[in-house]
Amino acid sequence: MIQLSHVSQVFAGRQGQVHALDDIDLEVRRNEFVTLVGRSGCGKSTMLRMIAGLLTPTSGTVTVAGEPVTKPRRDVSFMFQRPALLPWRPVLENVLLPVEILGLDRDSHRRRAHELLELVGLAGFEKRLPHELSGGMQQRVSLCRSLIQNPNVLLMDEPFSALDALTREELSVELQRIRMEQETTIVFVTHSIEEAVLLADRVVVLSARPGRLRRIVEVDIPRPRTLGHNAHADRVTEVSAELHELLMPVRTGETA
Amino acid sequence: MSGVGGVNGVDASRARTEPAAAAPAEARGAGGTGIRERLADWGFPVLGMVVVIALWWLATVVFSIEKFLVPSPKDVVDAFTEHAGFLLAQSWVTLLETVEGFALSIVVGVPIAVLIASSRLIERMIYPLLLVVNAVPKIAIAPILVVWMGFGQLPKIVMVFLLCFFPIVISTASGLRSTPAELVELVRSLDASRVQAFFKVRFPYALPQVLVGFKVAISLAVIGAVIAEFVGADAGLGFVIVQSGASADTPLAFAAMALLGLISIVLFYGLAALERRLLPWAEENR
Incomplete structure (x- = not known):
């Protein structure tokens, strides 16, 4: 579904050039859930933005569904770290924003918006304004908005990182449930190892400066996965430990 | 029973x-x-x-102050009742000038602000010019407006426009530029056109700021109308004040001043009420 080949990104910084990403090769299969982890500054968000068509790689090619990405695609949606809701639009109208911009059929999508809101536990909140909702609820609305056009690919840039731990876990579980009902290829950026393991089919570990693909870890724990009551907690811990080891030496090596 | x-x-x-x-x-x-x-x-x-x-x-x-220096409240009220019809007619003239000039400054100012916010080139061309025009005290222009346009309504409307125009342009332009980065990215990720981005996100987001400019402008609008009437007019509350000053009819001048205050307050709070109704989501209206 998504293919990155020899992708590099160089930013012109104040002290010369900064290699954000260096020669990345990655293939994400259809309906796969891939998480990108790495320390801050490893270029994981940059990678996501290139897949989204918000950023053009300095060299190499990115393709989605076999077509080179040159600008944002209609079948790819992006979810941000912040809810990015329009403060004057009630919840339902916020969810329907992509429908308006992409010129899709409003009536059928209105029904779908109601379903999505129900799925994330926001039934009855359709007419509320964003400022009347908690941070977690706002991010749920944002999630519904990114799913409204039935995207083939959902790109998520640390979507739960601004939330408290409990809300975050709740949303991780909800995201898995939604995904079981609706097949979508997801690339999810996070700096939380636990989150990465909990959600992913494969965890892609990036090293920092320049961002290189360090390791891809398969997570074969059956779904649905939760952090608390989980028969597979041991396996989650095991994979997490492996990832920790992958990420930590890089850090000591760098600071030394 | x-x-x-x-x-x-x-x-x-x-x-x-x-x-x-x-x-x-x-x-x-x-x-x-x-x-x-x-x-x-x-x-x-x-x-x-x-x-x-x-x-x-x-x-x-x-202190037994003379009526022509400082009239008592009763003298002012008497002036009101005595000249009620006349004062009302003059108030109407001033109100019309104020509202028309204000409306004109919105109609001209908002599109110019849109241009300024949409293009750095246009901003660089227009902005210094605006600053220079704004730096000239508007009262200095009033006599020339009379020379150009005579004693009718037009120079008053233009004066109101000149005073209102600047705050409306500035606050609208800065509102249009304050779209948060995440909303800009959202619109980009949906591959929205510039027109869509403007009408669905940037303009509505700017509205609270636009209204700030309107509120500043409406307070200046009444001042503009009165200044223009002072310089040369045959109607309006400013004209009444000048006339009653000349004939030492201070109570009438006071009555006209009170009416000017009333017009200002009504216009300002009318706008504030409109804002609360239209923008219940804006931070200052919650």
Whole structure:
């Protein structure tokens, strides 16, 4: 579904050039859930933005569904770290924003918006304004908005990182449930190892400066996965430990 | 028969009040704070005004100030009632000039702000020019406006426009530029056109700021109308003040001033009410 080949990104910084990403090769299969982890500054968000068509790689090619990405695609949606809701639009109208911009059929999508809101536990909140909702609820609305056009690919840039731990876990579980009902290829950026393991089919570990693909870890724990009551907690811990080891030496090596 | 009924009635009411005694007490308490709140909202300002008017009155009597210097409140009220029709007609003239000039500055100012916010090139071309024009004291232009446009309504509307235009352009342009980065990215990720981005996100987001500019402008608008009327007019409240000054009819001038104040307040709070209605989501209206 998504293919990155020899992708590099160089930013012109104040002290010369900064290699954000260096020669990345990655293939994400259809309906796969891939998480990108790495320390801050490893270029994981940059990678996501290139897949989204918000950023053009300095060299190499990115393709989605076999077509080179040159600008944002209609079948790819992006979810941000912040809810990015329009403060004057009630919840339902916020969810329907992509429908308006992409010129899709409003009536059928209105029904779908109601379903999505129900799925994330926001039934009855359709007419509320964003400022009347908690941070977690706002991010749920944002999630519904990114799913409204039935995207083939959902790109998520640390979507739960601004939330408290409990809300975050709740949303991780909800995201898995939604995904079981609706097949979508997801690339999810996070700096939380636990989150990465909990959600992913494969965890892609990036090293920092320049961002290189360090390791891809398969997570074969059956779904649905939760952090608390989980028969597979041991396996989650095991994979997490492996990832920790992958990420930590890089850090000591760098600071030394 | 009726006596028995009466006794029963009393008993029944007593039986009802006793167990329910707590509830009415609470209700009374709530009513008390309501009255106190209403007093703080309306009572005290009104009281303050009454005290000031009383002192004013007292001063005119105690120091026996001449009517043509400082008229007493009663003289002003008399002037009102005596010339009610005339004053109303002149108020209407000034109000029209104010509102028309204000409307004109919106119609011209908002599109210019849109241009400024949409292109750095246009901003660099127009902005210094705007600053220069704004730096000239508007009162200095008033006599020339009379030379150009005569004594009619037009120079007044233009003067109001000149005063209102700048704050509206500045606040609208800065509002249009304050779209948060995440909303800009959202619009980009949906591959929205510039027009879509403008009407669905950037303009609505700027509206609270636009309204700030409107509120600044409307306060200046009345000033503009009066200035223009001072310089050369045959109607309007500014004209009334100049005329009554010349004939030492100070009470009439005071009445006209009070009406100007009233127009200002009504326009400003009308706009504020409109804002609260239209933009309930804006931070300052929550």
